[in-house]
Amino acid sequence: MNIDEDLLYSFGGEDRVYKKKEMIFKEGDHAQYYFQIVKGKVKLNNYNEDGKEFIHNILGKNQSFGDPLLFLDQTYPYPMNAVCLEGSEIIRLPKDHFIEMIKKHPNLSLEMNACFSQQVYFKLIMMQSMSAQNPIQRLKGLLNYLKSYHDGDCTHCFTIEFTRQQLANLTGLRVETVIRTLKKMEQGGDILFKDRKILY
Incomplete structure (x- = not known):
């Protein structure tokens, strides 16, 4: 908000x-x-x-x-x-x-309700992803959640500003697993690397 x-x-x-x-x-x-x-x-x-x-x-x-x-x-x-x-x-x-x-300013309350509803929706989606054993599914769930705060729907236009360690801490994965999984996702065309940043 x-x-x-x-x-x-x-x-x-x-x-x-x-x-x-x-x-x-x-x-x-x-x-x-x-x-x-x-x-x-x-x-x-x-x-x-x-x-x-x-x-x-x-x-x-x-x-x-x-x-x-x-x-x-x-x-x-x-x-x-x-x-x-x-x-x-x-x-x-x-x-x-x-x-x-x-x-x-009751209009603020309506805006906050919309914001809270979006947060709850994407938290539920993310929880489903976190329960998955597949690390690609976990990372995709997180990246989709982060991208939900970004205006526009485009491919490889959203920059993930987090370190590999922060992504690990957000998903409950080991940092080594995150690094390997990101490489697989790049090979599959899900993400791009540019100047050490992840584009999703």
Whole structure:
């Protein structure tokens, strides 16, 4: 979701600057803010009992996070961490101001519902892919999910900005498996490599 910055500021939004690797919130913290990225990149992640990282999403400019929990009556804890992958500037709006803004601008609620619905749909598609044993199917599910945030339907025009390790953490595969699978996908014409970037 991308809300007009001036509107966020008019309801008490404040700019926060974070350094690379700085945590915005951690798993277990209570949801108190709407966050929208002005510049930078943020990953949503957590770790299993063995310390292996699982990345839920990587977000960039004009994307928001933390908002679904703000609509719940009770204050629920975050089920994941939000960590900056690079120096980032983020607008932070307190929960009560966010709810007031939604009440005064109900069209935002419809836009958010559409955004949440798209997220749920593609999360379900991605979950189906993640349950597959075939690594190509897993990676295709992830790439389709990432491409769903991109305008337009074209072949090899969407640049995957993630490292091989990040793709592994997003799919639960080993990085060596990801590297081998990407080579197979290139041979099959599913992706192209250009300047070490993946085009899907």
